[in-house]
Amino acid sequence: MKNSATAGAGVALGADAAAIQSASGSESAGSSAKNLYWGDLHNHGQVGYAKGSLERAYDIARSGLDFFCFTGHSQWHDMPRMPQDKHLKWVRGFEVMRNNWDKVKRLANEHHEPGSFVPFVGYEWHSSSYGDVCIIFPGDQAELAYINGIKGFQKFARDRGAILIPHHPGYLEGWRGQNWSVLDTAVSPVVEIFSEHGNAESDRGPHRYIRHSMGGRFTQNTLQWLWAQGVKVGVVASTDDHLGYPGAYGEGLVAVHAESLTRQSILEAINARRTYGVSADRIELDFRLNGHWMGEAIGATTARSIRVKVKGKDVVDRVEVLRNNRVIHRSHPIDRRVGPSSWDKPIFCRIEFGWGPWGDLNMVRICDWKFKVTVGDGSIISATACFQSGPFDEQRRNRLATVDDKCCEVTSYTSRLKAYEERATNSIILEIQGSAQTKLAIAMTEPAKMAITKSLGQLAESSDVKFTGPFTSESVLLPRITFAENYRCEFEFTDQHSTKKTDWYYVRVVQANGSLAWSSPIWVEGGA
Structure with missing residues (x-):
């Protein structure tokens, strides 16, 4: 599946919100068949x-x-x-x-x-x-x-x-x-x-x-x-x-x-x-009811065994199971505590770049970006590009390229001109296996020559913002990293319910950054 560029693939990526996996067709978050x-x-x-x-x-x-x-x-x-x-x-x-x-x-x-x-x-x-x-x-x-x-x-x-x-x-x-x-x-x-x-x-x-x-x-x-x-x-x-x-x-x-x-x-x-x-x-989502896939309609039963597995790309605020449009179960990965053992699992690190002069200044421009990201004392498992559509440019391309387990290179462009929802930024998401001592180094050549180095431990405590020049210039945001406790969610429960009418169940996932996912429903026929 082209949802993340696996380290070592050595491929070039140019899609919005996308990246490439070397072995197409990887299994979903639910380890499904x-x-x-x-x-x-x-x-x-x-x-x-x-x-x-x-x-x-x-x-x-x-x-x-x-x-x-x-x-x-x-x-x-x-x-x-x-x-x-x-x-x-x-x-x-x-x-x-x-x-x-x-x-x-x-x-x-x-x-x-x-x-x-x-x-x-x-x-x-x-x-x-x-x-x-x-x-x-x-x-x-x-x-x-x-x-x-x-x-x-x-x-x-x-x-x-x-x-x-x-x-x-x-x-x-x-x-x-x-x-x-x-x-x-x-x-x-x-x-x-x-x-x-x-x-x-x-x-x-x-x-x-x-x-x-x-x-x-x-x-x-x-x-x-x-x-x-x-x-x-x-x-x-x-x-x-x-x-x-x-x-x-x-x-x-x-x-x-x-x-x-x-x-x-x-x-x-x-x-x-x-x-x-x-x-x-x-967001990876696997939802089953009595072993049946999302989208299926099954016969009448009063015992509905529900299993949900989610892997977000950021902090997951809540995962909700709805029956007949009403929430019957809710999980909040955002509330889970992290500790020293949290470093045993991969973390997500986002790099967001853009902004620049706001519209009232009448300084509309397209900013070109080129930078290399290197990970020391750790390894990149995957890299995902989050590239939006605006501004329109027939010749320019957004690229996330030459990914291996230590580095990736980004070529991109941002502007407030025709930016979707006025979000004048693009971003990439790195899935990294490392420790608090793992170093993230950004070597930038456009729009300015500059270097940024932060440890994952520092980014676990606080985000960081760097500007590429004086006031009104574009900037780079390194948000706090996301631990598996907060981006993964898995639960099972049984909903005991009887009805003469057909019930429908679906799952809604809400990340803290506003990203949403909605499953197709599973229907349980009435009569039980």
Whole structure:
């Protein structure tokens, strides 16, 4: 799985929130029999009405994702006329997609390397009345079809073995929110719970719908509402990024538990709802009920043995098990004490860089970064890149390269210009086996020549901030390191419950830095 660069792999990484593991398909946090893979199934570029070439998108995607689908804007059958003819932006974008459809298919198939990188062919279908969906085709043959109604589009997908993934569902119906009355779970087994639009779990959760013209979240268009109506649907997350940056950090990713890294296996996992979504950090999550995977529906039983295993990338504030949208169990790894024996397990050390002059100074600029990180008296187990989409630059690349068990090199760029959520920073996360005496040394050449050296013991006590120059210059943050007691969580319990109706259980993980993960539910049929 390309979620972390294993020391010694010697690979170059250029994805947001991503990194590469030398042996693709490592087992998940739960030591499951299946493999954990990361992807982005909703991403845009200049083939459509967004930014960024297809070539750039694949360069970024293949360096940091296991699977990917470029979902160019294709059509909007009931698009309203907009003031000042602004709807023509969409019209022009759809024409670009039509003219480049053969290229979209060709690049997806040229980059297809089963076991290493799996791209899918697909596109986005807009609808005011039914809600937007992305179609994901199973193979190398795909048709750009222009269909006005959702029933016809569902049949089109079903006949071709494709899936339709509803996205940004939380908007009001009629304003490109989902029309649940026409949802067909046979062709739409999962729904996008998170993207750059925000969080559709409920209308009271973090990450409101705030960036677009379709308004805020409508209670009856959230996942919790849908589950309460008895609908069995799993969850995914994907970026919906419009700067051509697959896997953009902070905009959402989908994780699947699959047999292998192939188109067939990934789609089998999605159809089985063996999926979950994350908002930012790649939180590993394994959730079982009576031995059954997330996404399954099982027969009636009063004894529900629940097992949860989590490995975060930062301090985990809480891991929650919900039954019928209510928390029934909560664990707080953040509260666990650490001691001398905590050094026996790997720690996480994040290096965050960026900031610079704030917007009111009108000093908009792009800052280039180059630095080498070396670990003394310790070893790097993995390195994970957390690179966001902004600012858009066709030529620049974020890279985490030449990783071995002692050092890694970073090339990146940051700016407040088009920074997602105004976060003008990027970061990397090092998983290190060491001690309080282990030294972390940063040798920087851009944007300034400087050296930073800290021991892990010092970073266990306090964060550190270094500036690259005088006031308004960019800076580097070394947050406090995270011990395994605080980023790992594993528990089992039995929920004794009987009901005549179907119950659903799912897991929500919340890190202290705000990163979230949501599992697909497991359903227990009523009658017990």
